[in-house]
Amino acid sequence: MRRLLFILPLLTLALMAGFFAWSLTSGRDPASIGSVVVGREAPKLDLPALRPGDPPLTGAALRTGKPVIVNFFASWCTPCLAEHPLFTRLAEREGATIIGIAWKNKREDATAWLKKLGDPFKFAGLDLDGKTGLDWGLSGVPETYLIDGAGIVRRHYRGPITERDLNETILPFLKGAVK
Amino acid sequence: MLEFLLALLTTATVAALLWPLLRTRLPARDRLRAELAIYRDQLAELDRERAAGTLGPTEATAARTEIERRMLAAGDAASATAKAKTSSDAVQKWLPPALSLFVPLLALGLYLQVGRPGLPAAPFADRVAERGTGHTGPQQLDVARLLTEARARLAQDPNDADALAALAEGLTLEAGGTVTPQALDALRRALQARPDDPRILYYLGLHEAQSGDSKAAIARWSDLVAKSPPDAPYLGLLRAEIARVAKAAGIEVPQPAQPPPSTMPTPSREQQEAMAQLPPEQRQQAIRSMVEGLAARLADAPQDRAGWLRLANAWKVLGENANAADAYGRADTLAPVDARILADWAEAHVRQLAPGAVPSPQAVAVLERLEKAEPRNALALFYLGVAAEAAGNKPAALQRWKTLLALLPADAPIRGMLEERIKGAGG
Numbered sequence: 001m002r003r004l005l006f007i008l009p010l011l012t013l014a015l016m017a018g019f020f021a022w023s024l025t026s027g028r029d030p031a032s033i034g035s036v037v038v039g040r041e042a043p044k045l046d047l048p049a050l051r052p053g054d055p056p057l058t059g060a061a062l063r064t065g066k067p068v069i070v071n072f073f074a075s076w077c078t079p080c081l082a083e084h085p086l087f088t089r090l091a092e093r094e095g096a097t098i099i100g101i102a103w104k105n106k107r108e109d110a111t112a113w114l115k116k117l118g119d120p121f122k123f124a125g126l127d128l129d130g131k132t133g134l135d136w137g138l139s140g141v142p143e144t145y146l147i148d149g150a151g152i153v154r155r156h157y158r159g160p161i162t163e164r165d166l167n168e169t170i171l172p173f174l175k176g177a178v179k
Numbered sequence: 180m181l182e183f184l185l186a187l188l189t190t191a192t193v194a195a196l197l198w199p200l201l202r203t204r205l206p207a208r209d210r211l212r213a214e215l216a217i218y219r220d221q222l223a224e225l226d227r228e229r230a231a232g233t234l235g236p237t238e239a240t241a242a243r244t245e246i247e248r249r250m251l252a253a254g255d256a257a258s259a260t261a262k263a264k265t266s267s268d269a270v271q272k273w274l275p276p277a278l279s280l281f282v283p284l285l286a287l288g289l290y291l292q293v294g295r296p297g298l299p300a301a302p303f304a305d306r307v308a309e310r311g312t313g314h315t316g317p318q319q320l321d322v323a324r325l326l327t328e329a330r331a332r333l334a335q336d337p338n339d340a341d342a343l344a345a346l347a348e349g350l351t352l353e354a355g356g357t358v359t360p361q362a363l364d365a366l367r368r369a370l371q372a373r374p375d376d377p378r379i380l381y382y383l384g385l386h387e388a389q390s391g392d393s394k395a396a397i398a399r400w401s402d403l404v405a406k407s408p409p410d411a412p413y414l415g416l417l418r419a420e421i422a423r424v425a426k427a428a429g430i431e432v433p434q435p436a437q438p439p440p441s442t443m444p445t446p447s448r449e450q451q452e453a454m455a456q457l458p459p460e461q462r463q464q465a466i467r468s469m470v471e472g473l474a475a476r477l478a479d480a481p482q483d484r485a486g487w488l489r490l491a492n493a494w495k496v497l498g499e500n501a502n503a504a505d506a507y508g509r510a511d512t513l514a515p516v517d518a519r520i521l522a523d524w525a526e527a528h529v530r531q532l533a534p535g536a537v538p539s540p541q542a543v544a545v546l547e548r549l550e551k552a553e554p555r556n557a558l559a560l561f562y563l564g565v566a567a568e569a570a571g572n573k574p575a576a577l578q579r580w581k582t583l584l585a586l587l588p589a590d591a592p593i594r595g596m597l598e599e600r601i602k603g604a605g606g
């Protein structure tokens with residue numbers, strides 16, 4: 001029993017070394033935290049409208065029979081600035097339906113930001129306390145979800161979308177090529 | 180549930196900490212009593228062994244004496260430690276309750292001060308006083324000025340292409356480098372009047388790159404590089420941008436062709452080494468004769484722009500600033516020089532000036548080009564200020580000098596002189 005106790009640190013070290021070796025060689029991306037919503041029905045959506053005069057944002061906006069892009073953003077978020085022209089292009093040139101949700105962002109800040117950079121959102125909601133973000137498994141902004149016509153989440157991008165995402169997944173998805 | 184677990188953890192931690200503290204309070208008397216009990220046991224055993232006859236009377240007496248001596252020694256030691264401990268007894272007695280009161284009180288105080296949920300928010304924007312007012316850097320001021328100037332010019336002529344381009348640039352800088360829809364609108368209108376303007380083409384390309392059309396952006400920019408003069412001041416930036424966007428989008432870009440090298444000979448390694456061996460005066464002479472030879476050859480081949488630039492540099496090193504300025508001018512007539520060479524050229528001009536003299540019209544022309552390429556160039560700001568003051572335009576002089584003063588580090592030696600001149604000009 002005593003001897004076993006002495007082996008314990010060595011055993012722990014060996015276990016940890018084994019784990020590290022596996023981590024380094026298995027090609028696992030430790031930054032990727034996966035997503036719990038992909039492949040399931042989109043979480044519920046019940047938010048006040050961002051733009052004054054709009055009806056509140058509800059799950060009905062997700063089930064139009066057409067693919068929808070949901071983007072969580074904030075005016076204080078720099079990567080959101082970088083991906084914004086891509087959404088503008090998607091809305092203008094591809095006619096995509098994009099739902100924008102201002103996350104932990106004051107209404108006047110978010111609307112001023114959209115006024116400056118252009119507003120590509122067909123529907124826009126305000127998630128001031130971040131509760132809807134929790135339901136959607138959000139880790140921060142920007143994050144983007146692709147939802148198919150049946151209301152099932154097909155893809156979840158953490159971080160800003162890029163030209164590569166646009167060409168490789170988003171555009172084919174909008175054309176119905178990606179399930 | 181979580182709160183309960185946290186409380187449990189806290190209790191366990193506190194218990195682990197308090198346990199040794201309480202344990203040391205075991206009184207010395209208890210230990211003595213335990214020791215005496217052991218010795219009494221030993222005495223009882225001794226008696227039993229003697230009664231059983233396993234121990235002789237002499238050995239039994241010796242053992243008894245030994246045990247009794249130990250009992251006395253234990254008693255002495257106990258009373259000694261008891262005496263020594265009286266001073267720390269008070270600490271022993273009061274420390275645990277004091278700690279167990281003080282720590283939670285401290286924690287509660289800290290919590291009420293900084294951690295309680297009802298505290299009002301302290302957004303960054305409201306803490307201007309903490310940040311100080313020195314945070315509006317020259318960059319922000321420049322953008323604001325650029326925008327106001329562009330809008331003022333557009334108010335007079337809504338189709339002023341230059342003002343539209345400036346407006347687009349200002350809006351883009353204001354939005355942290357993203358070409359906004361308004362900026363794009365301005366750029367498209369400006370492009371109709373000026374289809375070749377590098378600034379307009381650059382920002383249109385930037386918009387294409389940002390909206391996921393890197394190929395179009397690179398095509399537009401490569402076209403602009405091909406059409407630009409080989410030493411346009413923006414070429415470095417443009418090539419870097421092409422490389423950045425190409426890398427991000429995973430596109431290969433053909434390397435741009437290098438400008439043709441000068442046909443003029445450069446001194447070989449042996450010549451350079453031989454020259455280094457010469458005494459300073461002879462070396463100076465040798466260099467001078469080589470430079471003069473270069474000048475003579477260039478008189479026969481005046482189209483060699485790189486040769487002129489090398490000659491200008493050589494004259495400048497030799498301190499022949501008038502010759503240097505002349506050679507820069509010859510190179511410039513073949514193709515406009517870039518900002519870096521403009522700075523050298525302007526330096527060659529102003530080095531010819533006597534202290535306090537006003538720059539010549541040629542110098543002013545070079546300085547103005549330099550200022551246009553590099554609005555924050557200290558040389559241009561200072562000497563154009565001098566020229567403006569001499570021409571009676573004190574506001575222009577003051578504006579340049581004040582800009583320069585703001586750019587100078589706090590310990591720059593020429594600050595004093597500059598402040599004097601600003602005062603002298605009435606600022």
